[in-house]
Amino acid sequence: MANLTINGKTINVDVEDDTPLLWAIRENVGLTGTKYGCGIALCGACTVHVDGVAMRSCGMTVSEAVGKQITTIEGLASNGALHKVQQAWIAHDVPQCGYCQSGMIMAVAALLKEKPKPTDQDIDEAITNICRCGTFQQVREAIHAAASA
Amino acid sequence: MNQHVMPKLNRRAFVIGAAAAGAGLAIGLDIPFGGPQVVRAADGSPEVNVWVVIRPDNTTVIRVARSEMGQGTLTGLAQLVAEELECDWSKVITEYPTPGQSVARKRPWGDFSTGGSRGIRSSQEYVRKGGATARMMLVQAATNEWKVPASECTAANSVITHTPSGRTTTYGKVVEAAAKLTPPADADVKLKDPKDWKIAGKGVKRLDTVDKTTGAMIYGADFKLPGMLNAAIKDAPVFGSKLKSYDEAKIAGMKGVKKVVKVGDSAVAVVADTWWHAKTALDALPIVWDEGENAKVSSESIAKWLAEGLDNSQPAFIGNQNGDAKAAIASAVKKVEAVYNYPYQNHATMEPMNATALYTPDKCEVWCGTQNGEAAFAATLEASGLPAEKCEVHKLILGGGFGRRGMTDYVRQAVLIAKQMPGTPVKLLWSREEDMAQGKFHPVTQCKLTGAFDADNNLTALHVRLSGQSILYTVRPAALVNGMDTAAFQGLSPSGDAAFGYSVPNLLVEHSMRNPHVPPGFWRGVNVNQNAIYMECFMDELAHSVGQDPVEFRRKLMSKHPKHLAVLNAVAEKIGWGKPAPQGVYRGIAQVMGYGSYVAGAAEISVTDGSKIKVHRIVASTDPGYIVNPAQVERQIAGSFVYGLSALFYGGCTVKDGKMEQTNFDTYNSMRIAEMPKVECVMVPSGGFWGGVGEPTIGVAAPAVLNAYFAATGKRIRSVPLKDQNITFA
Numbered sequence: 001m002a003n004l005t006i007n008g009k010t011i012n013v014d015v016e017d018d019t020p021l022l023w024a025i026r027e028n029v030g031l032t033g034t035k036y037g038c039g040i041a042l043c044g045a046c047t048v049h050v051d052g053v054a055m056r057s058c059g060m061t062v063s064e065a066v067g068k069q070i071t072t073i074e075g076l077a078s079n080g081a082l083h084k085v086q087q088a089w090i091a092h093d094v095p096q097c098g099y100c101q102s103g104m105i106m107a108v109a110a111l112l113k114e115k116p117k118p119t120d121q122d123i124d125e126a127i128t129n130i131c132r133c134g135t136f137q138q139v140r141e142a143i144h145a146a147a148s149a
Numbered sequence: 150m151n152q153h154v155m156p157k158l159n160r161r162a163f164v165i166g167a168a169a170a171g172a173g174l175a176i177g178l179d180i181p182f183g184g185p186q187v188v189r190a191a192d193g194s195p196e197v198n199v200w201v202v203i204r205p206d207n208t209t210v211i212r213v214a215r216s217e218m219g220q221g222t223l224t225g226l227a228q229l230v231a232e233e234l235e236c237d238w239s240k241v242i243t244e245y246p247t248p249g250q251s252v253a254r255k256r257p258w259g260d261f262s263t264g265g266s267r268g269i270r271s272s273q274e275y276v277r278k279g280g281a282t283a284r285m286m287l288v289q290a291a292t293n294e295w296k297v298p299a300s301e302c303t304a305a306n307s308v309i310t311h312t313p314s315g316r317t318t319t320y321g322k323v324v325e326a327a328a329k330l331t332p333p334a335d336a337d338v339k340l341k342d343p344k345d346w347k348i349a350g351k352g353v354k355r356l357d358t359v360d361k362t363t364g365a366m367i368y369g370a371d372f373k374l375p376g377m378l379n380a381a382i383k384d385a386p387v388f389g390s391k392l393k394s395y396d397e398a399k400i401a402g403m404k405g406v407k408k409v410v411k412v413g414d415s416a417v418a419v420v421a422d423t424w425w426h427a428k429t430a431l432d433a434l435p436i437v438w439d440e441g442e443n444a445k446v447s448s449e450s451i452a453k454w455l456a457e458g459l460d461n462s463q464p465a466f467i468g469n470q471n472g473d474a475k476a477a478i479a480s481a482v483k484k485v486e487a488v489y490n491y492p493y494q495n496h497a498t499m500e501p502m503n504a505t506a507l508y509t510p511d512k513c514e515v516w517c518g519t520q521n522g523e524a525a526f527a528a529t530l531e532a533s534g535l536p537a538e539k540c541e542v543h544k545l546i547l548g549g550g551f552g553r554r555g556m557t558d559y560v561r562q563a564v565l566i567a568k569q570m571p572g573t574p575v576k577l578l579w580s581r582e583e584d585m586a587q588g589k590f591h592p593v594t595q596c597k598l599t600g601a602f603d604a605d606n607n608l609t610a611l612h613v614r615l616s617g618q619s620i621l622y623t624v625r626p627a628a629l630v631n632g633m634d635t636a637a638f639q640g641l642s643p644s645g646d647a648a649f650g651y652s653v654p655n656l657l658v659e660h661s662m663r664n665p666h667v668p669p670g671f672w673r674g675v676n677v678n679q680n681a682i683y684m685e686c687f688m689d690e691l692a693h694s695v696g697q698d699p700v701e702f703r704r705k706l707m708s709k710h711p712k713h714l715a716v717l718n719a720v721a722e723k724i725g726w727g728k729p730a731p732q733g734v735y736r737g738i739a740q741v742m743g744y745g746s747y748v749a750g751a752a753e754i755s756v757t758d759g760s761k762i763k764v765h766r767i768v769a770s771t772d773p774g775y776i777v778n779p780a781q782v783e784r785q786i787a788g789s790f791v792y793g794l795s796a797l798f799y800g801g802c803t804v805k806d807g808k809m810e811q812t813n814f815d816t817y818n819s820m821r822i823a824e825m826p827k828v829e830c831v832m833v834p835s836g837g838f839w840g841g842v843g844e845p846t847i848g849v850a851a852p853a854v855l856n857a858y859f860a861a862t863g864k865r866i867r868s869v870p871l872k873d874q875n876i877t878f879a
Contacts, residue, residue: 019425027423027424032364033365035499035548036370037814038813038814039580039581040581040815042814042815043819072364073364074364076363086362086363089358090358090359093354094358095219095355095361096219096784097219097500097547098362099549101361105362123822124821125823131791132551132795133219133788133792134789134792134820135788136821136822136825137825137828139822140825
């Protein structure tokens with residue numbers, strides 16, 4: 001049993017303490033926008049915000065997440081408006097298969113919070129998510145567009 | 150902006166599927182007196198024909214039989230139907246027909262298979278006719294009402310106008326009447342000249358983007374049914390071996406575990422309340438495998454066997470020949486020879502394989518991402534033992550395909566598990582480790598190439614001897630031609646959609662087929678990948694061996710192949726071939742034909758310490774005949790370099806003790822944004838034919854970079870991946 005605060009709501013989840021946050025979010029809370037890709041914190045498909053910082057939720061346990069503000073892709077929009085990163089993603093038609101894009105968008109949203117006008121080098125260092133379709137060219141364009149939005 | 154409709158479809162499919170097992174697209178038939186049957190969609194709106202459903206508010210539902218896996222086919226096919234239909238594009242949504250409905254209605258949507266870059270090119274004509282036919286019926290319905298000739302009416306944006314009177318009506322108003330009309334004869338359906346296209350040919354936005362940015366899109370891995378359980382599976386890691394035993398008692402008390410089941414004769418699955426519980430218990434389950442002889446196979450033993458196939462004394466299939474290459478080489482003034490190889494590769498779709506199945510003795514339903522709905526349906530029939538009318542497959546959006554999801558092993562497993570738990574829906578999801586272990590791998594090959602020159606440095610002969618695995622031998626044996634896998638010669642064929650682009654007086658291209666026990670599959674680009682590396686790097690070697698410029702050298706051999714030459718020239722010009730490159734930057738170039746399209750690529754790279762490569766810029770050109778959505782073609786081309794260069798730098802799956810050594814992205818890495826070069830596309834659609842887009846460009850990615858590496862270092866790389874030679878991205 002653990003109380004998790006996800007997208008502003010506190011939810012009691014009946015899981016073992018060492019359950020990866022990813023699986024608690026997907027299976028116990030039922031938010032499937034956060035994806036499973038590798039389970040070893042390498043691909044970034046499971047990226048969420050924990051107290052505003054981009055974290056790979058497959059590599060973090062539920063007990064480590066207790067008491068923290070967790071934001072998933074479903075909670076990124078606010079007051080009925082999509083986040084500027086999501087808006088830039090739509091304007092630049094970024095996703096192909098789309099499976100990695102939740103994690104990519106969460107990683108980018110956290111980057112822009114820290115560095116509102118990232119350089120290409122900032123992007124290279126901060127965005128390490130895998131995309132097998134190869135959307136990187138549009139991802140970079142959309143990051144710069146969101147930064148100047 | 151268009152409605153982003155797939156999730157709505159999915160949600161509805163879910164509701165229908167859960168509430169009334171077996172309900173498909175059509176829920177009823179109207180049989181009016183004296184007229185044809187009207188087939189209605191789930192919401193009651195009539196079909197004008199199988200491709201087009203129109204709602205009273207003019208919402209146009211376009212049916213798409215091919216699968217969307219990121220390549221944009223869903224949007225492209227909808228554009229083609231909408232172009233001829235003359236409907237309001239802003240009111241277009243799409244919907245997948247189901248394979249069960251297709252069988253019941255005698256395959257009105259044709260082939261569902263989505264591979265070989267065929268999504269658009271092999272269905273464009275009949276889907277355009279579907280749109281045109283529906284438009285003619287809608288206009289006819291209006292003219293019947295107005296009692297005017299159809300020739301006085303025009304249609305645009307879902308509005309029909311009687312030009313002389315200015316009277317108008319909408320598709321939504323006449324659709325009920327149109328649906329009752331007899332369709333025009335096929336010969337009376339005229340398609341537009343592509344130069345008159347208004348929706349097709351334009352870079353309109355994808356129809357599925359919004360839900361892919363909000364987390365709302367439901368992939369197979371996300372699918373849920375009430376009361377559903379979750380399964381994790383382990384199949385025999387030594388390919389072709391068997392499951393001997395497992396000790397169920399060891400995990401009996403583990404949380405959430407409901408059942409441990411044998412799946413076929415080679416796999417075991419744990420079914421639990423959550424997938425995390427199922428996976429945790431499976432990892433703790435002691436399993437004994439009956440590994441057999443295949444456990445002795447290694448990458449080294451495979452390489453040795455393939456190397457023997459390079460010897461001319463061994464039998465081989467001849468894929469392309471003219472003149473007498475062996476004799477010309479034997480008597481040549483100058484001879485150049487090189488041996489290349491290409492490893493196994495895993496598709497590594499971001500979404501691991503998965504399928505959800507619900508079995509009862511009266512019905513078996515499957516929900517999954519698949520590149521081949523009809524093959525998934527056939528697998529469902531076979532595994533369930535039920536007849537077609539008692540089976541259904543509901544297709545979901547794919548988290549990547551690249552050829553892997555054309556296979557149905559995961560569908561079969563899901564049904565075999567569900568069959569042991571009648572009435573309980575079970576979602577089978579592979580771990581990444583299972584996905585890496587149980588791939589359908591890009592085949593392993595080697596290639597020996599020999600070129601001969603006369604005294605004036607003209608290329609007089611070329612002998613290309615391939616040795617290695619055939620995909621068709623295992624996957625589609627009926628497609629072999631007298632034992633020969635013609636697809637093994639992709640890019641090197643005498644004619645067809647993967648034709649060789651050079652004229653050499655004496656040519657011999659042959660294949661010594663050697664099939665190791667590792668299961669092969671169609672991996673985005675398929676045999677174009679290695680054949681383009683072999684041929685295009687060797688072309689570079691030949692050019693340098695006689696001191697000629699690689700582009701000039703190629704041009705001399707390409708005069709009879711103007712379309713191949715046109716894309717080569719396009720990239721050469723755009724990248725500035727022949728002009729000085731920036732300080733420290735070196736160029737390489739490659740061309741190939743595959744999937745009916747002509748492609749070329751050029752790379753600008755710099756190399757540090759001989760081992761760190763920075764790819765600065767790529768120029769890529771493609772001639773696919775026609776382009777339905779240039780924005781998506783551009784994305785497919787850029788993405789092709791990510792797939793092709795990931796394989797070149799980081800890829801390669803190796804066999805030890807009969808099984809794959811790579812287990813996850815730590816041992817099978819993939820390019821990140823920092824490594825992504827700028828990709829510039831030059832599209833030169835020349836018309837008159839329809840080629841594919843998703844795959845051919847991958848072929849030129851690796852050789853363009855390898856040839857640039859030679860230009861930079863003087864060192865020729867003939868083996869993939871580069872990580873094995875301690876070469877990496879800078």
